[in-house]
Amino acid sequence: MAEQIAVIGAGSWGTALAVVLAKNGHTVELISNNPEQIEEIRETGENSAYLPGVKVPSGIYVHGDMEESVKKAGIVLLGIPSHAVREVVRQIKPYLNSDKIVVNAAKGLEENTMLRMSQVFEQETGGTLQDNFVVLTGPSHAEEVGREMPTAIVAAGRKRMMAEKVQDIFMSPNFRVYTNPDIVGVEIGGALKNVIAICTGVAEGLGLGDNSKAALITRGLAEIARLGVKLGANPLTFAGLTGIGDLIVTCTSPHSRNRKAGLAIGRGKSVPEAIASVKMVVEGFRTTRAAWQLAREQGVVMPITEKAYEVLYEGRNPREAVYELMTREKKHEIEDVISSTYPDW
16 A cells, blocks of 8 residues: 655665655655755756766655655655754654654664664654654665665564564565564664774775775674673674674675775875765764763673774774784684583683
């Protein structure tokens, strides 16, 4: 059945998801706060600044009246950067009710509070609509989704029927959606993979090679899972699309903004220059500080995240950071389970 859907945010990801939904036969309104962008999409059928080369179907109504769109919609999709989620939810909460589903596609932790996006939503809405909140996340670059390249992602929610509703509206021959009840796990995986992607970009910029990138990805996953499990996530989630899947694509793809920023840092640009050179939001920059603070608060050892924080916020030389990672005290690979699983080893 066709749904009335408001997509808030006409960046690359919001636009790509709006295209998927429109092609699935839904009534889609795409909300932008940029009048020039609205005019361009209406006149040319393309969002050239964020998703060049992808045709925006004429059936998508592009405009700037967020409140009116949310009032009409049965499903509201947040296609905005994570640092904007709180303010947008604050603006639309008078128009939300138990008949609407809110789908969040932002990946990050709030910088000052260290909260996941579902926690931000809960705070702003008083917790009364948490059953209607669904996280849409996984290995999915907008550039490829917009061009209908086969993609698999995850819809996670507290209520199975809500997650399955989101699954139904997005499913197509080129866009496969799985469901998962583990909101904590998918949000932590989706946010922290950006931190590791900056690090793999730095390693590539330094010319360290594939061995180094493989080490960062796998050990990065280990520390992401360590924090996630401490916060209540299911460890198996990190072996799935929102764990290793999202980590691989973000750390290796030329589309990855976080990798691009890290690459520039590794090649000698200052952190501000590197962030500016990407010309889009680099989610991992803010998330690095939040993740570093959260790890310290939770007493979780996250050496790669710690070095990322030092490089991004304390001016640490990237080569020195790599050296310090490689010369840490020796460890078991599966340090967390050796004592309980192999007591005589």
